[in-house]
Amino acid sequence: MLRKGITESFGAAIHALNSTQLTDGVIKRSKRMMLDTLGVGLLGTRTVVFNKALKYSQLFMSEERSSVWGKSDITLPPYYAAFVNGIAVHSMDFDDTWHPATHPSGAVLPALLALAETLPSQTSGLDLLLAFNVGIEVQGRLMRFSKEAYNIPERFHPPSVVGVMGSAAASAKLLGLSPAQCSHALAIAASSAGAPLANAATQTKPLHIGNAARRGLEAAQLAKMGLEGNPDILDLGRGFGVYYTDYSPSAMADSTSSDFKWILEDQDVAFKRIPAHLGMHWVVDAALAARAKLEDTAGNFDLSQIRHVTLRVPPSKYVDCPLPASEHQARHSFQFNACSALLDNKVTVSSFSEAQINRQALKELLSKVKVETPKGNQPSFDKMYCEVELQTYQGKSYVARCDTFYGHWRKPLSQEDLVEKFSVHASSVLCTEGVEGVIDVIGNIERVKECSVLGSYLRMTSNQHEQLYSSRNL
Amino acid sequence: MISTLQKIIRPVWAVRGLHKSAVEVLKHPAPEDTVTASFGKFISEVKPQHLSPMVLHRSKRMVLDSIGVGLIGSTTDVFELALQHCQHMYAPDDISSVYGRRGTRLSPTLAAFVNGVATHSMDFDDTWHPATHPSGAVLPAVLALSDMMPANSKPSGLDFLLAFNVGIEIQGRLMRFSNEAHNIPKRFHPPSVVGTMGSAAACARLLSLDHSQCSHALAIAASLSGAPMANAATQAKPLHIGNASRLGLEAALLASRGLEASPLVLDAVAGVAGFSAFYEDYVPQPIKSPSDDGHRFLLEEQDMGFKRFPAHLGMHWVADAAASVHKILVGFGPGTVHPDQVQDILLRVPKSKYINRPFPDSEHEARHSFQFNACSALLDGEVTVQSFTPAAIMRPDLLALLSRVRVEHPQDNPANFNRMYGEVQVSLVGGDILKGRCDTFYGHWRNPLTNESLRKKFRNNAGEVLPSEKVENLVDVVEELDRLGDCRDLLSQLQ
Numbered sequence: 018m019l020r021k022g023i024t025e026s027f028g029a030a031i032h033a034l035n036s037t038q039l040t041d042g043v044i045k046r047s048k049r050m051m052l053d054t055l056g057v058g059l060l061g062t063r064t065v066v067f068n069k070a071l072k073y074s075q076l077f078m079s080e081e082r083s084s085v086w087g088k089s090d091i092t093l094p095p096y097y098a099a100f101v102n103g104i105a106v107h108s109m110d111f112d113d114t115w116h117p118a119t120h121p122s123g124a125v126l127p128a129l130l131a132l133a134e135t136l137p138s139q140t141s142g143l144d145l146l147l148a149f150n151v152g153i154e155v156q157g158r159l160m161r162f163s164k165e166a167y168n169i170p171e172r173f174h175p176p177s178v179v180g181v182m183g184s185a186a187a188s189a190k191l192l193g194l195s196p197a198q199c200s201h202a203l204a205i206a207a208s209s210a211g212a213p214l215a216n217a218a219t220q221t222k223p224l225h226i227g228n229a230a231r232r233g234l235e236a237a238q239l240a241k242m243g244l245e246g247n248p249d250i251l252d253l254g255r256g257f258g259v260y261y262t263d264y265s266p267s268a269m270a271d272s273t274s275s276d277f278k279w280i281l282e283d284q285d286v287a288f289k290r291i292p293a294h295l296g297m298h299w300v301v302d303a304a305l306a307a308r309a310k311l312e313d314t315a316g317n318f319d320l321s322q323i324r325h326v327t328l329r330v331p332p333s334k335y336v337d338c339p340l341p342a343s344e345h346q347a348r349h350s351f352q353f354n355a356c357s358a359l360l361d362n363k364v365t366v367s368s369f370s371e372a373q374i375n376r377q378a379l380k381e382l383l384s385k386v387k388v389e390t391p392k393g394n395q396p397s398f399d400k401m402y403c404e405v406e407l408q409t410y411q412g413k414s415y416v417a418r419c420d421t422f423y424g425h426w427r428k429p430l431s432q433e434d435l436v437e438k439f440s441v442h443a444s445s446v447l448c449t450e451g452v453e454g455v456i457d458v459i460g461n462i463e464r465v466k467e468c469s470v471l472g473s474y475l476r477m478t479s480n481q482h483e484q485l486y487s488s489r490n491l
Numbered sequence: 492m493i494s495t496l497q498k499i500i501r502p503v504w505a506v507r508g509l510h511k512s513a514v515e516v517l518k519h520p521a522p523e524d525t526v527t528a529s530f531g532k533f534i535s536e537v538k539p540q541h542l543s544p545m546v547l548h549r550s551k552r553m554v555l556d557s558i559g560v561g562l563i564g565s566t567t568d569v570f571e572l573a574l575q576h577c578q579h580m581y582a583p584d585d586i587s588s589v590y591g592r593r594g595t596r597l598s599p600t601l602a603a604f605v606n607g608v609a610t611h612s613m614d615f616d617d618t619w620h621p622a623t624h625p626s627g628a629v630l631p632a633v634l635a636l637s638d639m640m641p642a643n644s645k646p647s648g649l650d651f652l653l654a655f656n657v658g659i660e661i662q663g664r665l666m667r668f669s670n671e672a673h674n675i676p677k678r679f680h681p682p683s684v685v686g687t688m689g690s691a692a693a694c695a696r697l698l699s700l701d702h703s704q705c706s707h708a709l710a711i712a713a714s715l716s717g718a719p720m721a722n723a724a725t726q727a728k729p730l731h732i733g734n735a736s737r738l739g740l741e742a743a744l745l746a747s748r749g750l751e752a753s754p755l756v757l758d759a760v761a762g763v764a765g766f767s768a769f770y771e772d773y774v775p776q777p778i779k780s781p782s783d784d785g786h787r788f789l790l791e792e793q794d795m796g797f798k799r800f801p802a803h804l805g806m807h808w809v810a811d812a813a814a815s816v817h818k819i820l821v822g823f824g825p826g827t828v829h830p831d832q833v834q835d836i837l838l839r840v841p842k843s844k845y846i847n848r849p850f851p852d853s854e855h856e857a858r859h860s861f862q863f864n865a866c867s868a869l870l871d872g873e874v875t876v877q878s879f880t881p882a883a884i885m886r887p888d889l890l891a892l893l894s895r896v897r898v899e900h901p902q903d904n905p906a907n908f909n910r911m912y913g914e915v916q917v918s919l920v921g922g923d924i925l926k927g928r929c930d931t932f933y934g935h936w937r938n939p940l941t942n943e944s945l946r947k948k949f950r951n952n953a954g955e956v957l958p959s960e961k962v963e964n965l966v967d968v969v970e971e972l973d974r975l976g977d978c979r980d981l982l983s984q985l986q
Contacts, residue, residue: 066750069745069748069749069750070745070750072748073741073744073745073748076598077581077584077598078581078582078584078598079580079581079582080582081580094580094581095580096580171762171763171764172764172768173764173768174714177714204721204722204725204727205722205727205730207718207719207721207722208680208683208718208719208722208727208730208731208734209718209734210717210718211679211716211717211718211768211769212713212714212715212716212717213713213714213753213756213764213765213766213767213768213769214763214764214765214768215710215713215753215755215756215760215763215764215765215766215768216710216711216713216714216752216753216756216765217763218753219710219751219752219753220750220751220752221710221711221714221750221751221752221753224711224714224750225714228714228715238576238580239572239573239576239730242572242575242576243572244569244572244573244576244726244727244730245725245726245727246722246725246726246727247721247722247724247725247727249721250719250721250722253719253721255677255678255719255720255721255844255845256719256720256721256722257719257721258719259678259679259717259719259720259721260719332762333762334760334761334762334763335762335763
């Protein structure tokens, strides 16, 4: 077999990449990602799925302990801290999305923070930032190995495929592993990759990110102890290639050059304004615009006027859910999100509560929805659009189309709006000092000497009564 | 009735853009009619009386063999590494025993992990058809979970055996959903795909979860399944079984706490892959209720293969073929075979990249090399545990023979453990050509190890780490397992 040295090049790159290669653009973008991830993670620590995972994780004991975000007096073994914090990040489908599609930050940041708390020597903010970017970069590189990755997924949930590799790479970086060990970390992580898409839109989906974070961390730890896997794991079709139907890997060159180009420089991430699958953002913006048109013409917005609602969306089975029965399904339903937008003139965190999902008015509106998948509307987050058409009983029709929602990489959230998103959500968990502390630390991360201060801010809760879950269940 | 209605409606959906209103609800089958639900029901409803004498007999043999290879596996480097990892990362937790290490206990999932690693560390564990290593994924989890259960409500031996069989049965059923599974694997390492599911099923059974929780345990496990073949023949391979065991246990524990996942994970849903993600072709079938007369455990129809030496199953064919040539050679002259006698060695074997290694570099590679195993057997007359030590791997005689090996892949030799054969053709310097062929090695399900042979293997393995008293106790306890009131008698002998 011809050794193409691709895996080797990745191992070398993870080892060699250094902070002088981080450009201003990359630093700025990755700090935004870190802040957003912490905000949605904190909010996520109040979800049912997070609490189930936390209770489970509290079965395990260890000497080294890492923080659980949003909990002032619970710590966990680092592996489980990465697990639950990762789950928190993805629990409401509120975390960042990249192109090709994955949720890159949730798989990496929880692992790094958990790991950093256990390292004997202080981890600087710059070390953290570099390791974070290594984890993101590796994911981006791996997704470019196949055409399949460019479209909305159908088989494996991308964070479960590339996320664990990113976490392994980032952890290996922070641990300072040798090039060979970095390669083996990737190989070991590959055997922990791959979760099927069917678990998206269920309570288990957040575990895909939690598992990616923890199993990537574990892979790096095992590699550090000398465990070896296949040194050509990325080169082989029967290696990492098993997760794709087309697979064409290439080496990571120039990792020591000052001209090294980070993918994040060219391709930004999208931040969500709604805790739902990315596709929902287009349909919501279109629905709001159509609603505004109707309201403008008719003078007021009256639901009973609406006869039909037609959604023109890309074909994607797992977000085509006409009558969602759970919050998880609701977050993955074009129909639900369009109707929520029409009904309430906004879609927010509270739109997905059980009460809101079961509203009679909403169900009635849902029964009037039909979905079309026009040719040319490609299932790709880079190319799709959504159109909403409202037809009234009077025979009038109001159409609006959204090509690029606010928050998409083509139309990024302003810094002000990003920080506002963080503040609003973090404040429901942390006290003001904690909220402002996190903003401050992340804002200046490249100058922070010791990033453990971040952990202490993440534990500054506003409510003493969150001790509800602190007792250990055996 | 609903299914008939679906048949009418389905063709109409092909035209997108039709008015889909409340009728949409009928597009999804009623919850009880899904393949996933049938599996959940089976696991929750199956009882000890559904185990036939044949299934009890065969599964007890599997339990014994699995413990034995797990015990000898506790002497390997990879096991040591995994154990140290668990002990460094986590505090001592006095719950579940570690094979062969007196006084060492770990959290249940970690014990399942290291014991699973031990079981597969030397590639010495059982193999089934369609191909997987079923017991190593299930037994460590069931043992660990039994240790976790309160002292006054430990499972009986029969409950234990039932859970074990559920774990095996589920794996067998899942593998029959695809043609791909019937051949030697190329993409995903089967234990990482079905093993995790089997472990989840077994643990769900032992925890007496209800049918819905059992389904969710399987679905959660699916998100923890899957590892690529490229890590086979490396030091990381044993972790596939270790992870299958621990993650399946974890899935069941999470399900017991109410975590929910896809209710359609085993069903085939176009555009959204569930368990089907791991296969190129996938046609799932519901599993019959155990109380119907219709259900038979697969182990009844398809027996297990046990290995006589610690290497990939395919090696056993060439080893037996080469051993017969050795016998002839030794019959000619002195008691050993010299490389100088040999001009050329031709192997006729199925095409399978990951077991075709002309010059293996490590013990892991040697266990996955037709060439290495043929030459070892040619030299020594047999392949044993000792054939894979560093000294044995580097023997000059062996290396000399290896350099004379050619490999052919005849059309009629498929990469399938049920139909393959191994042929070794040795051309001697003098001009004679000696041929050996093996269609069914001793230990294959068509030619199963006798109870004597199985126990001998167990005693050799277990004897490496346990005093003979415990070794004999284990033989007795496993033999009596279905009559044991309390499985603690088994749990206490493992270290």
